[in-house]
Amino acid sequence: MSDYLETLYEGYGQRFSMDKLLHEVRTEHQHLVIFENARMGRVMALDGVIQTTEADEFIYHEMLTHVPILAHGAAKRVLIIGGGDGGILREVRRHRSVESITMVEIDGTVVDMCKEFLPNHSCGAFEDPRLNLVIDDGMNFVANTREKFDVIISDSTDPIGPGEVLFSENFYQACRRCLNDGGILVTQNGTPFMQLGEVQTTAGRMDGLFPDWHFYMAAVPTYIGGSMTFAWGSIDPEHRKLPLETLRQRFAGSGIVTRYYNPEIHLGAFALPQYVLQAIGKPSND
Ligand code: SAM
Numbered sequence: 221m222s223d224y225l226e227t228l229y230e231g232y233g234q235r236f237s238m239d240k241l242l243h244e245v246r247t248e249h250q251h252l253v254i255f256e257n258a259r260m261g262r263v264m265a266l267d268g269v270i271q272t273t274e275a276d277e278f279i280y281h282e283m284l285t286h287v288p289i290l291a292h293g294a295a296k297r298v299l300i301i302g303g304g305d306g307g308i309l310r311e312v313r314r315h316r317s318v319e320s321i322t323m324v325e326i327d328g329t330v331v332d333m334c335k336e337f338l339p340n341h342s343c344g345a346f347e348d349p350r351l352n353l354v355i356d357d358g359m360n361f362v363a364n365t366r367e368k369f370d371v372i373i374s375d376s377t378d379p380i381g382p383g384e385v386l387f388s389e390n391f392y393q394a395c396r397r398c399l400n401d402g403g404i405l406v407t408q409n410g411t412p413f414m415q416l417g418e419v420q421t422t423a424g425r426m427d428g429l430f431p432d433w434h435f436y437m438a439a440v441p442t443y444i445g446g447s448m449t450f451a452w453g454s455i456d457p458e459h460r461k462l463p464l465e466t467l468r469q470r471f472a473g474s475g476i477v478t479r480y481y482n483p484e485i486h487l488g489a490f491a492l493p494q495y496v497l498q499a500i501g502k503p504s505n506d
Pocket residue numbers: 270271272280301302303304305324325326327330356357358359375376377378381382383384385386408
């Protein structure tokens with residue numbers, strides 16, 4: 221039995237025992253490994269970075285999905301960039317109000333291998349008739365599509381390799397163009413304790429592009445280095461100022477049963493610590 225050592229950071233990282241190697245392949249775009257670990261369940265890594273584990277994926281997928289969709293309140297058309305494991309897709313399709321889901325994933329092999337070896341992530345979501353799965357670079361798609369969306373969720377790898385372009389000014393500007401009135405963009409934006417520069421860079425690119433931008437946080441154990449941030453860009457500033465009672469009504473009305481998300485966590489997640497506020501140049505969480 222060998223170990224899997226994450227190589228995201230120099231001199232600091234996490235180790236998993238690979239109790240059973242399920243699949244390993246160098247795809248057209250990245251190196252993919254899926255293995256079993258007694259404590260975390262099935263684990264996928266891409267290019268040396270842990271992407272998702274069966275044990276804690278619910279935290280990340282619920283927070284990256286239900287916060288923007290419930291804040292929006294009337295999302296019908298959702299765009300997912302990345303998300304090859306199907307976890308975001310599984311959570312989006314739980315919203316009956318959503319009529320159309322477009323998912324743009326650069327690596328078809330990730331989708332195929334996750335369907336086979338991580339079935340509990342997608343739970344059949346790839347069969348949803350509302351889904352339009354596009355195998356392409358998300359940057360190409362948002363730069364060229366004429367479609368518009370109510371919520372865009374960028375569930376990408378870190379800004380290294382194919383994922384790097386999904387943190388670029390061009391990408392955020394193209395997403396802004398693809399949003400309907402009242403639209404919201406949310407993105408995976410790393411752990412600020414370890415990747416504060418990424419948060420700062422995103423902040424600088426969101427500022428001036430979205431009438432309301434901020435970040436929200438959740439602690440996902442296998443995204444090491446403390447709580448992680450999700451970037452938030454909203455055309456309507458009211459979406460981040462919803463009263464708790466409104467969120468409670470929307471959440472109850474959705475009929476969705478969660479393991480992590482609830483309306484109180486939703487509101488609390490936007491309360492950033494001082495060092496993050498200072499890094500993004502905001503005097504407060506307003
Ligand atoms: N939850 C993980 C995280 O926070 O790091 C991300 C999981 S998901 C597996 C990341 C997906 O982004 C992968 O399937 C990868 O192939 C995809 N991806 C990376 N760069 C992309 C690009 N430019 N366009 C579309 N998908 C991309």
